[in-house]
Amino acid sequence: MVTAQRAHLTCSCISIHCRTRYPRAARPPSCLSRIRVFCSASIRVAPRAVAPCGIASRHAEDAPRIDPNYLSTDKDIAEVIQGSRLIRRIMQTEALRSITVKETLPGPQVETDADMLSYFRENSGSIYHLCGSCAMGADPATSVVDKHLKVHGIDGLRVVDASIFPNITSGNINAATMMVAERGASLILRDSG
Structure with missing residues (x-):
């Protein structure tokens, strides 16, 4: 029997280079002290795509065959693009614009829905919860x-x-x-x- 599973999908992750410095009490380890980036992500918590899974071999210790099937439905695609556009709008609010230097990923060169989808297909993945x-x-x-x-x-x-x-x-x-x-x-x- 071939069954299916679902997983939460993180796609709309946008990394932002920011101007802020850490407060003394909240300083990160020294290896991170020069990094001023934050990531904002929208997460597709109810994907419509179903990931078929089945038996890969007759050996019980072998992992099953699973195709995550990410971004394979029109609704999933539309919603991750919509999520990324929302993140960009939020980043343009006065409060966040004042600490933002620039968007680093996917970057301002990614503007069209097709470009955004291409970026997500190359960079998205599961946040598990299979x-x-x-x-x-x-x-x-x-x-x-x-x-x-x-x-x-x-x-x-x-x-x-x-x-x-x-x-x-x-x-x-x-x-x-x-x-x-x-x-x-x-x-x-x-x-x-």
Whole structure:
């Protein structure tokens, strides 16, 4: 069975060279003391693209075959470009303009949507939070586990982690994963007697 997963995608990362100096109490290590850059990013927390994943070989220790499928839907593309344009507008506010020297990445030469998309395709990546490779659902043809976290068609096997999410959460998956673990533990204890 080929399943799919989703991951939060960071694309709209814009690095800014700034004029500020660190306050004495907040000084970074000496190796960073001359660096005056900050990065502002918009994160696509609910990507529409689905990353197909499957078995790469018959050896269990081999990593699965996963195609992250980043920026493969029109909606994902439109929203990361929109996010980058918003960051640039925010950077032009009076408060931030006063500390900004220049945009360093992708740089002012990247203006068109096509240029921005090209930059993102070369530089974007996951901020992890992978989930959904064993999605929960009622239909064994489209899901791996049922509402009791039992693997369809296999007795005595459950999946109790973020891979059962049918959809990615709109934020860090830590709290939702802990809730799944709590629920899974109670189901296992209930069924054990």
